[in-house]
Amino acid sequence: MTTNIDRPGPVSGPVLDIDHLKVTFATDGGDVYAVRDVSLEVNPGEVVAIVGESGSGKTVTAKTILGLLPETATSQGAVLINGNNIISVSAAKLQQIRGRDVAMVFQEPSTALNPVFTVGWQIAEGIRAHADAVSGKKISAKEAKARAVEALGKVGIPDPETRVNYYPHQFSGGQKQRVVIAAALALNPGLIVADEPTTALDVTVQAEILELLRDLRDIYGTSIVLITHNMGVVADLADRVVVMYQGDVVEEAPSRVLFAQPREEYTKKLLAAVPHLGRNSASEGMTERAHQGGKVLVEAKNLTIEYPGRLGTPAFKAVDGVSFTVSEGEVFGLVGESGSGKTTIGRAIAGLNRTTGGSLKVLGYEMLNFKERTFKPLRKDIGFVFQDPAASFNPQLTIGDCVAEPLIIHGNPTPAEARKRVGELLESVQLPASYADRFPHELSGGQRQRASLARALILNPKLLIADEPTSALDVSVQAVVLELFKEIQREFGFAALFISHDLAVVDILSPWVGVLYKGKMVEQGMGNQVMGNPQHAYTKKLIASLPVPDPDEQARRREAFREVLHS
């Protein structure tokens, strides 16, 4: 076959060989390095994970493998795929290589698929863009569709012959990600680059996708470059791990070795910061719910919250008959996947959402008859920490102005008094008081979240609602913020409703945990009991799905939980 000279048969050497890669971006502030010096190899049938925090250059590296960098980027070095250097090949050649030799799985499956075409068409598009590997001829539409059906079958979509004609919105999030993987697999590339393939998915769905990726490697011998920040995912799937920090490779080791004996200081710190289910639990050694003698600050009885439907469709029940209490000084952890109603409950307590049924008493105020005017005096006793610290500060105001805002609204302090109090609060969240003069964009994510905590606490509230306060942060920053949160809670003694999707994080902070599923509270209990001996089928599945950052333990768990996951 003379037409396919550059496509070798069975590969013996590495499928991907990155040699001293450097990537520079031209920005308004001058040139910046995204990747300084990265060299790595991926062998056939190997899963290599590139891990690192945001800004470490892992995504840029992944995009370079497919030649997807924007025009402002300049890359040096070599990225060899089957002998072709991606950095220097022509555009036409690059187009041939993409899809045939290397394919990509994106983070967000709902935006990676075009909503106006059927999934079959989208998979076939890639197949028809390349000539047939054997005959060298163009592939007919019929043949391409047949291959799309085959690809859908491979990734475990049931009834692929019918489903091939479905549109993306007819699939669930996990199935969409399967379709994206099917599209990547359609031409049987030797290498798949998966950029945070499970980050946008719920943890139970994540487990399924990870299993699918593992099967791909085992059955078809596909190599995978896995870009992720989640050490649990790495432990579950990767054979070899490359740790990146600020554009450089810090450490490279087989997965087992890296988790057991990290060599570099940075890796040790990173691994120590990863929350591990069952370790460092807030309820360790406790058998009874604490703080039950105190006043009940939040009391939900059969609470129902509905969002009105569009004309003709029934209202959507976001929260369905939930009952719980939060007493003075207690930290209540609320866990659930996306759409479980956990955020809605938090917002309802803060008066941002209206309740529609049952009863919700906040500091003795019945939220069913909510009026902003009558509720306003109570607001000084409620603090709220939002998920995204970048968005929860007005970009036009200084940190000092933002933190002082509650003080100015509820009291009438002189500027000097306000300044003094802001300084005190910033120091108690371990930020220098001089940061009051800075603007939000001049702080890092973790610093902003601390300032956000300072703002929530400036009036000494009785109740703090924290809605996923660490999910937008890097894992090492998350560990510091969680530790700070724990300390401050002990010092100030406020009650808190801690909302998160991450079981391990909730377990670190809250002795008492409630699990939400589709608007219903399926289980409530001591943290160590819910995590150690879950009663409800959903909780069992949730805990089984959560990968722990330890390859050996995770392999054992995978075997042990196989049944739970497939129920």
Next chain:
Amino acid sequence: MTATTESGRKQPFIYRLPVISHFRTSVGLQRGMLVTGLVLTVVFLLTAAFAPVIAPYGFAQLSDASGTFPAQQPPSAAHIWGTTVGGYDVYSRVLWGAQTAFVVIVVAVVMSIFLGVALGLLSGYFGGWLDRVLVVIADAIYAFPSLLLAIVMSIVINRGQSSFWGGIVACSVSISVVFVPQYFRVIRAETIRLKAEPYVESAKVVGASSIRIMGRHIFKNATRTLPLIFTLNASEAILTLAGLGFLGFGIEPTSAAEWGFDLNKAIADASSGIWWTGVYPGTAIVLTVLGLTLVGESMNDLNDPRLRGRRKSVGKTPAGGPDSTAGAQAALEAESRVL
């Protein structure tokens, strides 16, 4: 996005002013467009400011010491751009016309900005029936041909003809009527978007009053696109003014010089070979509008990191430092939205 504000505070105030900051971030063709626009606009502004000094005659002057001006005189030493059928000096009237145009732009745009921004904020923030009524009114105004609306307003206010200020106010009001819905729409859309931002919600949770939220949190963030609309609308205001004048609803020639009016009077001249009465005011309109539009469009492109050109990063020493990779990440994120 954040890239433009990232280094904002460390720079002196003057570099953060709208046009100047745009100039500093521009390169290549985009800078060329911006500079051309700026030059034309500055020439227009200087002409408006110094018309009384530069112009050899008054806008309504028909005679000087040497006697009455001849009518329809071709360009000569005494009248370098010739004279009109009524005996006015074309050069002087074009210069004075810049002043009229400038005043109309300022009055019209200021009136529409204040009203549009206030209504947009209220309507977007409170929503409900107020919002619905205002949106319907704005849509109804959109449905009208803007020039027709301007004519109607002009007739209502001044019965078509009037003095300098009367004419300017009439023109400005008729132009504002058309522009208020535009500002209203933009600010309302921004307000609705910002209302859902966590920092606005966090102000709500804290117990801030609606007025405080609108004034302190939404207003400043919602009005960032205004310089852009301002420049684009300024050019449209000139066209509307010229259109009104051309149709005979402008300002009397004895009250002020007005390009549209002069063009109207030049229609009959065109067929008899008298080109100077039409070409000069026409060119003045074209160049002024071109200048303002170039400034506006360049600002639009430069505000958007995806449309903004950058110098290639070859052969220079990168800035480096611990923040640099994060900066690259941000830049990449901004870029990757194009992909």
